[in-house]
Amino acid sequence: MTTAGSPPVRPSRWGLKGKLIVSMLLVGVVPLLTGLLLAFFQGSREIREVSGESFKALAIEAARKLDLLVGEEVARTSRIAADPVIVLEMERQRDARHDLPETERQRRAAQKREKWEAKDPVTVKAITDNPLARLLREYYSGSSTELDQMLPHVVRAATQMLYITDLDGHLVAALTAKPPYDNGHYAWWKGAYNNGVGQLFIQDLYFDERSDTYVFSISLPIMDSLRYEAVGVLHRVIDAKAFFSPSTHPIRFGKTGHVMLIDSRGIVMSCPILPTGVRLADPDLIPLVTPREPGWVQASSDGHGGTSKSIIGFSPLPETSRATNGAIDEGAWHTFVWQSSEELFAPIQHLFTWMSVFGSLAVVLLAALGSFAAGRIVTPVRKLQSAARAIGRGELREPIAVKTGDELEELAEEINRMNSQLERAFAGLTSQVELKSQEVRILEQSTDQILDAVPSPIFMVDHQGAVHYMNRASREAFDLQEANQESGNLYDLLHLPAGARDRLKRELAILGNGQGRERRTPATRTALARDPLAPGGGDDEADRRELQVGNAVYRYEWFSLPARPGEEARLGLVLRNATDESRLQEQLIEAEKKGSLGVLTAGIGHELNNPLFGILGLGEAIQHEPDSEQIKQYAKDIVQHGKRMAGIIRDFAGVTRADTGDRRCSVDLARLLDSALRLVQQSMGGWEIEVEKRYGSLPPINAVGEELLQAFVNVILNAAQAMKGKGRLTITAEQGPVLLQITIQDSGPGISKSHLLKIFDPFFTTKQQGQGSGLGLTIARRLLMKNGGHIRMESTPGQGASCIITFPIPQDAARTEGKG
Structure with a gap:
């Protein structure tokens, strides 16, 4: 039973959808793609975990090594601070300090500060050549075998300043004239003196203007003979890069893998790639790699300026960090182990490449089977295609006859019904076309008004130089009438000399052959769009892209315009008055x-x-x-x-x-x-x-x-x-x-x-x-x-x-x- 006006319902025997699904399953595309993706993601996950644990172990080992390195340097500095000669001299100065009134001590300190800052030779020699300074110089230069073992060559080379201060922070002895005289207001001095109790203080990385490099410092109190109270402070300023690079730079693995040292602020202290003193490029990465416990993390950047995902191992230096600013949370140092993602995931990428090759072979097989299946479908589809073309021309007079017993037959029946409906609806299109024509005319008028508002002369010409449009600035600049564009060409309207005419004709020929249609291509910029003031091979007018029109000099630029259907493409010419600019250039030359x-x-x-x-x-x-x-x-x-x-x-x-x-x-x-x-x-x-x-x-x-x-x-x-x-x-x-x-x-x-x-x-x-x-x-x-x-x-x-x-x-x- 069927109702009136509805097509008869035919029983579905073997539909088009079933044919396509069976063809795809025969090739096995779904299992292949599924296996490829699973293998890729599983391999990536395993590589991340194995690499992360390896990086973590390497970061812990590097942190232990650097911790020992800093600890040995602290021990060496402690031996200098405990030298009996230094202790006795600082006790003597402490006793002499108590014998003077406060005002007298301040007056003498002010006089000595002024002479030190003025580089008074006597004052400088009194501080840099006294017994304490000579003793420091012996430690620094390693004049004996025992001292040389205490202060190796690499440490001496990294040491920028080494000096001693008294209980008021005033300079007592120094190797050079670089140190400041008053040090009592510095954080390192307060931390090392610690109200007379004394403690080790390691200062974070900072840029020292006196040494013109990034440094960190080790400050130790000089305790009296009874180890009861501090009688002075020994301060060593060390070049961070020279000190740490011999320990961090040799640790390399692969082509890009390396170990670096940073502080809790993300500032680089030692790295084979990044310079010392720069901050990690990604601020969001800093809290991920500076926790209190060692570990590894997969970050969205690599800290070296790259934005690809990276695996980073990290570990703090616990012993060193406790002496840095007094708290491990605020001034900790951390090792940072990294390798580029391209090198890290290279094996899984190779696996993915080979699997892609096998997948491509499977697609070729799919194409062959699909061609066989399409042979059963292409004949009715071609009939439908021919009918669609006839509908587009309005020439379909007879119904489409397709007898396949599947969706194609139902589609043919739907197209027949659509054709009848289009014939009824075609009558209403005429009014809509007229409405669109009015909109086009309004757009053309708006475009003319916009071009007339531009202060630069603009011409639109064809490839023979015939003018099809000129804006108001063109007519006013060259005293032209709108009627001139009906019969004149560009060369006659501008009254150009023979040389300028030939040059414009050559450029129009190049643009007409398709060599200059895209303004932004390098070839076009070299051939046509060159800056007149840029250095060139000569003073040829063609190189400057200028035109002499009367007493005025114009610089010009070509631009292409889209062609209307059935018409030849046109070109635009924009002129800019550069007379004053050219005169100024001649004066400069x-x-x-x-x-x-x-x-x-x-x-x-x-x-x-x-x-x-x-x-x-x-x-x-x-x-x-x-x-x-x-x-x-x-x-x-x-x-x-x-x-x-x-x-x-x-x-x-x-x-x-x-x-x-x-x-x-x-x-x-x-x-x-x-x-x-x-x-x-x-x-x-x-x-x-x-x-x-x-x-x-x-x-x-x-x-x-x-x-x-x-x-x-x-x-x-x-x-x-x-x-x-x-x-x-x-x-x-x-x-x-x-x-x-x-x-x-x-x-x-x-x-x-x-x-x-x-x-x-x-x-x-x-x-x-x-x-x-x-x-x-x-x-x-x-x-x-x-x-x-x-x-x-x-x-x-x-x-x-x-x-x-x-x-x-x-x-x-x-x-x-x-x-x-």
């Missing part, structure tokens, strides 16, 4: 040329003076020299000076750049250094400098010998002038693993840190007016860089300066050394 001419003139005078003085000195020596062989040697030196002057003139005249390649040859650096030293000795009067030469085995390099000789002369002459002709000059030349290094060290007054940053700047000099132009090191640096070298200056004020020159090892020499 002219000013730079004048400045360069001044530098060139000063450089020629400076460089010619040195060899000229050498020639004059040798000429005077020849007049009074009876030995003919020595006269010949003087003549050779004069010829060498003359060649050097000729080379300087060629270099400044621009000839050097043109023929440098022809003048390069194999150069012996040791011979050049000797020649430069001899030229400087001959050109300076009153030479009283002791010269020490340490030349190793150096391979020859390919360079211009005259230019290197000129650079070496400038550097040696600068060192000799810094010593004022008296002192010690050490020249070292040696071959390193990857570089040839030449060090020229003088015993002069050195260079201050502020001057060190400007030592290679043109015309910068610390000499008196008339004694130097400040171009010697500048020209030396330019000549060395021109021949592939590098120069830098190191100096400690009061201890001389060192000029370090490096060259890359020639490839032939490097290959020979590698074979050997």
Whole structure:
């Protein structure tokens, strides 16, 4: 029984859904995917647990080792604080302190503080060269075997400051003049003195400006002979990186696995990757890795700047942490064990890759079986497809006839009913189309109003240059009428010269061929969209992307527009008035040329003076020299000076750049250094400098010998002038693993840190007016860089300066050394 108007219900024999399900089950996709996912997640979980426990054990072992390291250092420092000489001297000062009134003690302390801060030589020597200071220096330098065992070399190198304070925190003895005089207000002093009771106090990591590095400190009370009360405090400031890195850096596993040390604030104390003093990149990670008990955790970041999931092992340093700020909860130190996720999960990733390969083979098999199944379905589906196309064209007149006995037959019947309903509904579409047309016209009007409001001229053209639109700014800027765009093209409307026309036509051709449709591609930016003020290969107008329209200069930019159906794509052109900008650029270029001419003139005078003085000195020596062989040697030196002057003139005249390649040859650096030293000795009067030469085995390099000789002369002459002709000059030349290094060290007054940053700047000099132009090191640096070298200056004020020159090892020499 069926009701009127409803399709007859046919019994379902074998539906399409059942066919597809059976086909998928035949291939076994569901079990395969299920097994793949289960294996991956199970393997990942097991690797996390095994790796986490391993990292935890490694963190505990590293914490124990570092705890012992700090404990040994505390023990060594305790032996210094318990030295009988130090105890007796501090007891004597305590007794003398009680004999003076409070006001007198304060007055004397204030006077001594002012002299100490003013670096008064007498006061500094009284603190840094008294018996206590000399005793500290013996401990620090390890002058005896027993003391050397107490304070190993690595600890001495890490110690930045070591000094003693009295009961008021005033400085009593120190190794150097770095420590502050008043220390009673510091937390470490209060913690170590502890109201006279005394206790060990280890200060957390902090940046010490006096040592210019990140340090921690160990403070111990100096107890009296009866161990009853504290009579002073011994304070040691230690470079954290230098102290801990020998113990933490060698602990490496895999390619990325390592151990690091942090405090409870998440600040790095020692790490092979991160610099000391930085905080962990993820603040949410800090509480996870700084609990009171050791363990491991899977975190959402790695603490090294990465955001991938990581497994981290951690453990506190209990004994050290109890002495840090007095509480393990507030100032604990922790070890941090980490390995990158890519390396940690590499095995499971390989397993997943192979299983994916097997899954792909299964998909291929599925495609083959699916093709077989589709052969049973494709014929009725094609009939339905043809009917759908006919419905889309409004040409379906007869019902679709599909007799498959499944859902496809029911679908055909539904499409027949849909077709009849579409015919009835098609009549109402006309009114809706008209409504949409009105909306389109409103959008076009809005777009025109927006473009007219833009202050920059905008044109829309086709690929032949015909103008299809111009905004109000274009008409006002170029005195155009709207009627011009009906018949004119872009070149005629702007009255462009022939060169600009050709350039715009070429760019339109490139955009028309599809090479510039995407503005943001690197090729387009290189070809068309270049910044006019950016450094380029020349001053060509095409490189600057400018147009000269009358007396005005415009910069322009192309942009693409979507094409309407059935029409050719169009392009947009935006112009920006850059007349004032171009004039300013021309003025800047002219000013730079004048400045360069001044530098060139000063450089020629400076460089010619040195060899000229050498020639004059040798000429005077020849007049009074009876030995003919020595006269010949003087003549050779004069010829060498003359060649050097000729080379300087060629270099400044621009000839050097043109023929440098022809003048390069194999150069012996040791011979050049000797020649430069001899030229400087001959050109300076009153030479009283002791010269020490340490030349190793150096391979020859390919360079211009005259230019290197000129650079070496400038550097040696600068060192000799810094010593004022008296002192010690050490020249070292040696071959390193990857570089040839030449060090020229003088015993002069050195260079201050502020001057060190400007030592290679043109015309910068610390000499008196008339004694130097400040171009010697500048020209030396330019000549060395021109021949592939590098120069830098190191100096400690009061201890001389060192000029370090490096060259890359020639490839032939490097290959020979590698074979050997």
